[in-house]
Amino acid sequence: MTILGEQIIGHAVAKGTNGELKGLDAATGQAIEPAFGGASLADLDRACALADEAFDAYRETSLEARAAFLEAIADEILALGDELIERCCQESGLPRPRIEGERGRTMGQLKMFAGVLRDGGFLDARVDPAMPDRKPMARVDLRLRNIGLGPVAVFGASNFPLAFSVAGGDTASALAAGCPVVAKAHSAHPGTSELVGRAVLKAAQRCGMPEGVFSLLFGTGREIGQGLVADHRIKAVGFTGSRAGGTALMKVAAARPEPIPVYAEMSSINPVILFPAALAAHAAATGKAFAGSLTLGAGQFCTNPGLVLAVEGPDLDAFVAAASEALSAMPAAVMLTPGIHKAYADGVAAIESHDAVKTVAKGQAGGELRGQAALFRVSATDFLAHPELQDEVFGAASIVIACRDEAELHKVVRSLEGQLTAAIHIEEGDHEAAKAMLPLLERKVGRILVNGFGTGVEVGHAMVHGGPYPSTADGRSTSVGSKAIERFLRPVSYQDVPDALLPDALKDANPLGLWRRHDGKLVAPKG
């Protein structure tokens, strides 16, 4: 397979004619051939029309057929071989092991959703049988299942060119839910996007899926992205990116004649709270581990630990010293795009020049386009007085907040915006204090973790990668893990519908072998 700069609209693979864009080598900033053709509004219209047409047929494919389709996508991605890995490394500046790992993660997500489909629990099938003899009124027969919302717009993320992009978590969960996907490639990795898009198309054709179940568009400006969210056939949006980008899409979605849900994962600084006993026991080791988490992938994770909170004292100083020592040795790292590098450098400079902030350590200086890690320290009082210090600086920068006491620590946590994660470092002796903190953290974050860091987001059934606004647009949802399928579903109820007309999930004989709720009680499939 070769990268041709082509978009995918249903079965048609061709170069767009509305302007051009090129991928950049992240390490050098040099453009990479070929150029990608931007989609026109007519292309957008055609992709949405095909998605809409495909929806009814696609959502009634059998669970097994849809599972096989997702597995076929995983296989086709693997079959892209080294061309994918090399192109992806070049476009993202991320090292080969990371990209190979991310490919495995992407395939794993697709296979996990195949399992979710075979399990069928996401349908939430319910049967409340008729009671013709109920007094004073007979009870009707009522059944419920979830169906897909409709065509979904998926925006690729810059920082996960595979796992959160063209065939990433949003696409996998939307396709699993029975929703066709119109993907908009991220301009940071168009070549990676085309390769993966071709893999999805190949799988769709091999599995006999209806045309339009998947399309992939490139956009040279904001027109295509905003047009996609505004299109009346699109019924939900998956996005991972900046707060400005996410809130702009939320506005477009809310202004539609029919507003639609936007699942935007936007910004998070992921507080790490060091409790006294833990800090006394492992200040140095935790400091070193923290520096490792902070600089992983050049700090370009949504769950990067951008804030450290602890009560001031010699143990915190020891943590800072160890973190500083480790950080000082960290080489500068290529960042994803020149734009991200610039935003990072500007963000660091702003904190550095902030009157209230002390710079305690910096990583090795690097060449152009390389991010230099940075660690800052500020008193809790000053942090509370300067809400701008809560703004995410995307990259390997973090601020240590020194609190006078536990009460002030609570005050700082209470002042935080919604976050994806909070990490607490505790020992047995901290349990009471942690217990007092947990209710507050539950209100603020989607995932609470102990004695670790938020980087490393396990793809599983109990993962929540989401959180209250502004970490995401909709804290009722997760973008990682099997529960992500729920974001693209809505319930439909069937009253007195003859068995022959009921969907298989709700027929008397339970041909899909589902767990169902009968009058509210879970009943196992017979068999």
Place this chain on the structure above:
Amino acid sequence: MTILGEQIIGHAVAKGTNGELKGLDAATGQAIEPAFGGASLADLDRACALADEAFDAYRETSLEARAAFLEAIADEILALGDELIERCCQESGLPRPRIEGERGRTMGQLKMFAGVLRDGGFLDARVDPAMPDRKPMARVDLRLRNIGLGPVAVFGASNFPLAFSVAGGDTASALAAGCPVVAKAHSAHPGTSELVGRAVLKAAQRCGMPEGVFSLLFGTGREIGQGLVADHRIKAVGFTGSRAGGTALMKVAAARPEPIPVYAEMSSINPVILFPAALAAHAAATGKAFAGSLTLGAGQFCTNPGLVLAVEGPDLDAFVAAASEALSAMPAAVMLTPGIHKAYADGVAAIESHDAVKTVAKGQAGGELRGQAALFRVSATDFLAHPELQDEVFGAASIVIACRDEAELHKVVRSLEGQLTAAIHIEEGDHEAAKAMLPLLERKVGRILVNGFGTGVEVGHAMVHGGPYPSTADGRSTSVGSKAIERFLRPVSYQDVPDALLPDALKDANPLGLWRRHDGKLVAPKG
């Protein structure tokens, strides 16, 4: 108990001082004593502060304690006795059997959610155990449960003074989810609201629930309602009312620094589709039954059949004739408020004077404040050309759309906005045609029902009372039935949290005896 015109803020019951409002006798339009004091912004602030303070304690009450609280509310409502029934009939103009039935429904909802709590399935407890030996990386221990979103604002509905108001479905599901409720009474039934509010307070105190778990405010203008939605401590909104009212609250919620979900049930005209074989077999009987459904409760149901669709011909004419005959005999009925009566009369007059529309029947003319039923007929071509005919006219008015053929019928259905319900009338011979229509209906509505009418919304586990915009603000949700609890929940994930600090729902020993998902598979509680 006596009605004193008092609001409830936590444990404090006192008359608001920000203006006054009085209930009206729906049948006469005369004011009823006493006057109710409107809430000030300070009252609003206090109610929200108490709700916020109550949240952590309330959401960690045991499932059994919360279930008992809901049951106690039901008991206290019943204990209000005839004073409630009489006041409610007077304020709403609805007949006594209806209000007694609605009281039963309200109590039934509370008790259903008590059952939902004891079942515990809504927590969606999940455990992905650690795998310390997994290669290349150890797997963390990851657990998930749902928690409440936070304090919820509930707006009472005019047309269900009990079942969709102060202790109605939204309050019951929010309280079940662990969310404190700040209710805003509907100005159409302040006396009913105060009585029910006192019952909730009594139950809360009897059950030892934290102060602030429930408050009830009266508002003399829009300030309190909009202020409630804008308050930063409110995390979700339940509303049943007009499209204008619902979209206004959606705008307030979207404009907050932290946008929140609004569950607004707004407008629906609930198409009834008569298929040929069914029409041939039962035109007259269906016409008569339709007239009964249309005029039930003066037509003041969200699920009122405001649109009838069929292919033109003698069978449709026979249906119209039978419906007209039945309708002509229907007495005019007292409507809920003078405002609703006026809006209905204006809406009917607008359709009546519409060039494209023929008036085929009217009910008996009535006195002041009484709604006169009305049936209209229009060709599908004209209906398609005049989208304003899709606007809901709240009351006992309906339009028959005569289609040239099945294709035109599909075209009309495709043109419809989102709806709560669609009813199809079919016989065996219609099954193929119905099958072809179902996917379209699934996209448009929340509930599909066969050979009946949408009025009569069963409270059960398989009910969806919701639907795509603009029937509701959020088609992913239902406001009736046990699945309504999901609207007020969000998932939180716990990583490597020691058993002693885990919520009971996720502890190794499963002390709550929950069904849980282990690595994605449902596992029964031991015992």
